[in-house]
Amino acid sequence: MASETMVMPYYKFNVLTGTKAAKVIADPAEGAAIIDRAKNPLYIFGPEVIANPVGACLLIDYALKIAKSRDMPICATAHVKKKMLELGVKPDCTYDIIEIIHFLKDKNWSGVRGKGYHDLVLFAGVRCDLAERGLATLKHFAPHLKTFAVCRRSHPNADFAVPVIVKGDKWREYLEGLIEALGVKA
Amino acid sequence: MSKGKMREEEIRRIIRADDEWEPVGPTPMPSLIDLRNWDFRLLDTYEPFYAPFCDLCCLCTYGKCDLTGNKRGACGIDIASQQARWILMCVLMGTAAHGAHGRHMVDHLIEKLGADTKIDLGSQINVEAPIIRTVMGLKPETLGDLRKAIEYVEQEMIHLVSATHMGQEGSYRDFESKAFHAAMLDHVALETADIAQIVGFGFPTSVADTPLVDLGWGAVDSTKPTIVVVGHNAVTANAIVDYLRQHDLYDKVEVAGICCTALDVTRYDSGAKVIGPLSRQRFFLKAGLADVIVTDEQCVLTDIPQMAKDTGAALIACSDKICYGLENASARPAVDILRAVLEEQKQFLILDPERAAEVIVQAALALAPMRRDKKQLVTAAEGAALAAKCRGTCEECNRVCPNLLPVSVAVNQAREGNFAKLGEVFLRCLGCGKCEEACGHQIPILRLMQVAATRDTYKMRAGRGPIHDVEIRKVGSPIVLGTIPGVILFAGCSNFPGDIDEVAWLAEELARRKYIVNLSGCAAMAAAMSKDADGKTIFEKYIPEFDAGCIVNLGSCVANSHVVGAAIKIANIFATLPNRANYELMADYILNRVGACAVVWGPYSQKALAIGTGAVRWGIPVVLGPHASKYRRLFMSKKEASDWTVVDGRTKQRVDTKEPTPEHMMVVTETKERALVTIIKQCFRRNDTPPGRAIKLNSYISAYKQVMGSLPDDLQNFIRTEKEIPIVYKREVLAYLKEVGWQPKPVLSLPTIIGTYETEVPIEATIK
Ligand code: SF4
Ligand code: SF4
Ligand code: SF4
Numbered sequence: 001m002a003s004e005t006m007v008m009p010y011y012k013f014n015v016l017t018g019t020k021a022a023k024v025i026a027d028p029a030e031g032a033a034i035i036d037r038a039k040n041p042l043y044i045f046g047p048e049v050i051a052n053p054v055g056a057c058l059l060i061d062y063a064l065k066i067a068k069s070r071d072m073p074i075c076a077t078a079h080v081k082k083k084m085l086e087l088g089v090k091p092d093c094t095y096d097i098i099e100i101i102h103f104l105k106d107k108n109w110s111g112v113r114g115k116g117y118h119d120l121v122l123f124a125g126v127r128c129d130l131a132e133r134g135l136a137t138l139k140h141f142a143p144h145l146k147t148f149a150v151c152r153r154s155h156p157n158a159d160f161a162v163p164v165i166v167k168g169d170k171w172r173e174y175l176e177g178l179i180e181a182l183g184v185k186a
Numbered sequence: 187m188s189k190g191k192m193r194e195e196e197i198r199r200i201i202r203a204d205d206e207w208e209p210v211g212p213t214p215m216p217s218l219i220d221l222r223n224w225d226f227r228l229l230d231t232y233e234p235f236y237a238p239f240c241d242l243c244c245l246c247t248y249g250k251c252d253l254t255g256n257k258r259g260a261c262g263i264d265i266a267s268q269q270a271r272w273i274l275m276c277v278l279m280g281t282a283a284h285g286a287h288g289r290h291m292v293d294h295l296i297e298k299l300g301a302d303t304k305i306d307l308g309s310q311i312n313v314e315a316p317i318i319r320t321v322m323g324l325k326p327e328t329l330g331d332l333r334k335a336i337e338y339v340e341q342e343m344i345h346l347v348s349a350t351h352m353g354q355e356g357s358y359r360d361f362e363s364k365a366f367h368a369a370m371l372d373h374v375a376l377e378t379a380d381i382a383q384i385v386g387f388g389f390p391t392s393v394a395d396t397p398l399v400d401l402g403w404g405a406v407d408s409t410k411p412t413i414v415v416v417g418h419n420a421v422t423a424n425a426i427v428d429y430l431r432q433h434d435l436y437d438k439v440e441v442a443g444i445c446c447t448a449l450d451v452t453r454y455d456s457g458a459k460v461i462g463p464l465s466r467q468r469f470f471l472k473a474g475l476a477d478v479i480v481t482d483e484q485c486v487l488t489d490i491p492q493m494a495k496d497t498g499a500a501l502i503a504c505s506d507k508i509c510y511g512l513e514n515a516s517a518r519p520a521v522d523i524l525r526a527v528l529e530e531q532k533q534f535l536i537l538d539p540e541r542a543a544e545v546i547v548q549a550a551l552a553l554a555p556m557r558r559d560k561k562q563l564v565t566a567a568e569g570a571a572l573a574a575k576c577r578g579t580c581e582e583c584n585r586v587c588p589n590l591l592p593v594s595v596a597v598n599q600a601r602e603g604n605f606a607k608l609g610e611v612f613l614r615c616l617g618c619g620k621c622e623e624a625c626g627h628q629i630p631i632l633r634l635m636q637v638a639a640t641r642d643t644y645k646m647r648a649g650r651g652p653i654h655d656v657e658i659r660k661v662g663s664p665i666v667l668g669t670i671p672g673v674i675l676f677a678g679c680s681n682f683p684g685d686i687d688e689v690a691w692l693a694e695e696l697a698r699r700k701y702i703v704n705l706s707g708c709a710a711m712a713a714a715m716s717k718d719a720d721g722k723t724i725f726e727k728y729i730p731e732f733d734a735g736c737i738v739n740l741g742s743c744v745a746n747s748h749v750v751g752a753a754i755k756i757a758n759i760f761a762t763l764p765n766r767a768n769y770e771l772m773a774d775y776i777l778n779r780v781g782a783c784a785v786v787w788g789p790y791s792q793k794a795l796a797i798g799t800g801a802v803r804w805g806i807p808v809v810l811g812p813h814a815s816k817y818r819r820l821f822m823s824k825k826e827a828s829d830w831t832v833v834d835g836r837t838k839q840r841v842d843t844k845e846p847t848p849e850h851m852m853v854v855t856e857t858k859e860r861a862l863v864t865i866i867k868q869c870f871r872r873n874d875t876p877p878g879r880a881i882k883l884n885s886y887i888s889a890y891k892q893v894m895g896s897l898p899d900d901l902q903n904f905i906r907t908e909k910e911i912p913i914v915y916k917r918e919v920l921a922y923l924k925e926v927g928w929q930p931k932p933v934l935s936l937p938t939i940i941g942t943y944e945t946e947v948p949i950e951a952t953i954k
Contacts, residue, residue: 012586018241020254047857079859082895094899096864098815098854102235102822109827127683128590130856133237133815140238140254140265166581 009154016156028177038120046126047078069182211768214323225363227943232821232851236269270361280796281372288379295386301330308392310654316754323767369800377747389453396648397456404641408475411554417482420450422504425539446742463680463708501533569637573601575627583621609638646714649741653752662760668878672869676709678786678794687716700734777805779873807868821851835936859893872937884912906931
C-alpha cells in the first residue's frame with residue numbers, strides 16, 4: 001500500500017502548518033517493520049493508556065504487548081506508573097512527557113537503559129495536543145531519531161503516524177495486526 | 187552597565203536617588219542588557235525547550251521561510267531563534283495588556299484624586315511596593331510615583347518591540363533575555379495597577395480575613411435587573427456600584443462579573459457576585475440572564491456584540507482597547523444614549539465611567555421587565571428536542587474541541603434525555619463554542635449545557651491584596667529553613683486540561699501538607715468550585731492568613747505581584763538584604779533560599795506567559811498545565827546531569843551541590859497527579875536545613891506514593907544526608923538508597939550563584 005503524508009489529523013487543532021509531514025502507516029505490518037529496523041527503540045506511555053478502552057481491554061494492555069515483543073524500554077509519563085505497578089510491570093523510567101523529550105533531543109544522552117540515544121520513539125496515550133508539541137520538538141531538534149505515533153487520532157509532526165481511525169473495532173484490529181506482525185518473542 | 191551620563195542623571199532624578207531609605211543598588215531602572223548576564227546564567231542551567239507550532243516563519247514578505255532541518259530564513263534566522271522571537275512578542279503583548287491597564291488605572295485615579303494622593307496600604311504594610319523598589323530603586327509614595335513606574339515600563343517596551351523586527355535580534359538566548367526583561371516590566375505593571383486600585387478604590391489591605399463572596403452562575407439572582415461586567419479593569423464596574431449606592435438601588439439590581447473584573451468589583455463591594463472564570467463567559471452570556479453586558483478589557487470574547495444581540499441584552503463597551511466598531515458616545519448625554527439603547531437596541535462605546543454607569547443601570551432597570559422570557563433557561567425536554575438531529579456519529583464537534591472532549595456522545599445522549607455525559611463535558615468545557623460552530627445541524631451545544639450544568643453556589647474569599655510585613659516576619663524563617671515546605675501561587679486562566687475543580691484538588695493537597703497556598707485570577711475562582719461533604723469550599727476550610735496551611739485569595743491577575751512581592755520581602759524584611767535597585771541580589775536569594783513555586787494550571791493568555799516568564803527571572807519555578815505546551819517554550823535542566831555548582835557564601839568557594847534544585851524553571855505536566863509531585867519538588871531549595879528538607883521530603887514521598895504508588899525514583903537526588911530522611915519512611919528509604927548507590931551531598935547554609943557568572947554584585951552582598 002502506498003504511504004501518504006498526514007496533514008489533517010482527527011483533531012483539527014493539530015493540522016500541519018508546515019512542510020514536513022508524517023508518513024501514514026496504514027498497514028500494521030509496515031509499522032512492525034519500522035520497529036524492527038530500530039536498534040534502540042523507546043516506548044512512551046501517556047496517561048490515556050490507562051484511561052482509554054480498546055474493546056474489552058485498556059490501551060495499555062496492547063501497548064505492553066508491543067513493548068514486550070521487542071523488549072523495548074518504557075517511559076511511564078504522568079501518573080501511569082501506579083497502574084503499571086498494579087499490573088506487575090515496572091517502567092524503565094518515569095520522566096514526564098516534556099522531560100523525556102528534553103532528554104531525547106540530546107544525541108549524547110545515555111538513553112533509558114544506558115545504551116546510548118534512542119533511534120526510534122513510540123508514543124501512545126499522550127494527550128493529543130501535548131503529544132503533537134513534543135513530536136514537533138523532536139522533529140526540529142532531534143534529527144538523530146524517528147518518531148512513531150501509535151495513536152488513532154494521528155499526528156502530522158511524527159515521522160510515522162497511524163491514519164485517523166474513528167471506529168473502535170478498526171483501532172483494535174490495527175493494534176492486533178501490529179502485535180501479530182511483531183510476533184511475541186519468547 | 188553604562189547608560190550614558192544623561193540617562194543616569196535622569197534615572198537618579200526619577201527615583202529620587204538622594205532619598206536615603208536604602209543605598210541605590212547596581213541596577214536602577216535596568217535597561218535591555220543590564221540583567222543579561224543573570225539571564226544567561228539562568229539559561230545555562232535551565233535551557234530553553236522549544237516546541238514549534240509551525241515549520242515556517244511568515245513574519246516578513248521574504249517569507250514564508252521553511253525552517254525545518256538546518257534551514258534558515260532569508261534573514262538568516264533559525265527555528266530556535268524564531269521560537270524565541272515569538273515568545274518575546276507574546277510576552278510583550280502580555281506586558282502591554284497589564285501595562286496599559288496600569289496606565290489607565292493610574293491616570294484615571296490621578297484625574298479623580300490627584301497625583302499627590304498618598305500610597306497608604308495600612309498599618310501592616312511598610313514595604314509597599316517591593317517589585318518597584320527592587321527593579322527601579324524607587325520607593326513610590328504617591329499615585330504620581332506610580333505613573334513613573336508605568337512610564338518606565340512604556341519606555342523599555344519600545345526597545346523590546348523594536349528587537350522583534352526582522353533583521354534585529356538573532357540569538358535565541360538574547361531573545362529569551364529580552365523576554366525576561368519584558369516579563370519583569372510586566373511585574374512592575376502588575377504591582378503598579380494593583381497598588382493604584384487599592385489606594386484609589388479603598389480595596390481591602392492590611393487585612394487577611396476578607397469577606398466570603400458568592401460565586402457560580404447559580405448565585406446570580408436574575409429575577410432582578412442584571413448587569414454583567416466582563417474583563418479585567420473594574421473602573422466602570424466600581425462606578426456602577428457607586429451609582430447604585432448613590433441612588434439607593436443596590437438591593438434592586440444584580441451586579442455580577444466574569445474574569446478579573448468580578449474579582450476586583452467584589453474587592454470594592456462584597457455584595458457583587460462572581461459568575462466564574464473565562465471558561466464560563468460564553469456559556470453564561472448565551473444563557474441570556476444578563477440584561478446589560480458591560481465589557482472592559484482583556485480576555486473579553488470578541489463576539490459579545492453578537493451574543494448580546496441574540497439574547498436581547500444591551501451592550502456597553504467601556505475600554506478603548508475593545509471598541510467593537512461601536513459609536514463612541516462618551517460625550518453624549520446619558521438620556522440620549524439610553525433612548526438609543528432601548529428604542530434602537532444600539533450598542534455603544536462609553537469611556538466616561540460615570541456616564542457609562544448611569545446608562546448601564548438605567549438600561550438594566552428598563553430592560554429587565556421586558557426580557558423575562560429571554561431569561562428562561564432551556565428545560566430538559568427542550569434540550570432533548572434541540573439535540574434531536576444528532577446521531578453522535580459525525581464527530582465534527584469532537585474534532586474541533588480544544589479540550590479533546592467527547593461532545594458527540596454527550597449530545598447524542600442528551601437527545602435521549604440523558605444529560606449526565608453533557609454535565610461531565612461541561613466541567614471540562616473551555617467555552618470556546620467551536621463545537622457548535624462545527625455542527626452541521628447547528629445544535630446549540632452551549633445552550634444545551636444549561637440543562638446539565640449545576641446551579642450550585644460557592645463561597646470564595648474576596649481578594650486581600652499584599653502580604654503583610656508582619657506575616658513575612660513570622661514565616662520568613664521557617665520558609666528559608668524549609669520547615670514551611672513551600673509558598674505556592676496558583677495563577678492564571680481557566681484553560682484547564684481536566685475538570686474545573688482540579689485547582690481546588692491541588693490547592694487542598696498542598697494546604698493540608700502545610701504549604702502556603704495563594705491564588706489569584708481565574709484560578710482563585712475555579713478553586714472555589716468544589717465543596718466537601720459539609721458543603722464547604724477550601725476558602726471556608728483553611729485560614730486566610732499567609733501562613734502554613736492557608737488558602738489565600740490575592741485578588742485579580744494584577745494581584746499576582748504580591749507573591750513575588752512576598753518573596754522579595756522575605757529577603758528584604760526577614761533577611762534584611764537591601765532591595766533598592768538590587769534585582770540580582772533579590773532574585774538570587776529567591777532562587778536559592780525561598781521555596782516558592784508558581785502554578786498556572788489553565789494557561790491560555792499572553793499575560794499568563796508574561797507573568798510566568800517574569801517569575802522565572804525572579805528565580806521562582808513555574809509548573810504549567812498541558813495547554814501551556816502551546817506557548818512553545820519552557821526552561822528545563824537535565825536533572826542530575828546538569829551542573830549544579832554554586833558558591834558557598836561563607837567561604838566564597840565553589841561547591842558542586844550535585845542536587846538539581848530547583849529542578850526546572852518552567853515545565854509542563856500532563857495530569858494533576860503529576861503536577862502535585864512536581865510542584866512539591868520545585869519547592870526544594872539548596873538552602874533547606876536538614877530538618878526543613880526532611881519536611882519537604884515527607885511531602886514529596888507521601889504525595890508520590892499517593893499518586894504514583896511507590897517511592898520517588900529520583901529520591902537520591904534530593905537527600906543530602908541521612909538526617910533528612912523522614913522518620914516514617916526511614917527503613918524503606920534507606921533500603922532504596924542502598925540499592926541505587928546513593929552518596930551524601932554537601933549541605934550549604936548560604937548558597938548563591940552570585941560569583942558563578944560576571945556580575946557587579948559582590949558575593950559579600952549575599953550575606954548580612
Ligand atoms: S523574518 Fe526572516 S524567517 Fe521570517 S519570513 Fe522574514 S526572512 Fe523569513
Ligand atoms: S465549547 Fe466546550 S465542548 Fe465545545 S468545543 Fe469548546 S471546549 Fe469543547
Ligand atoms: S457535530 Fe453535531 S451532529 Fe455531529 S456529533 Fe457533534 S453534536 Fe452531533
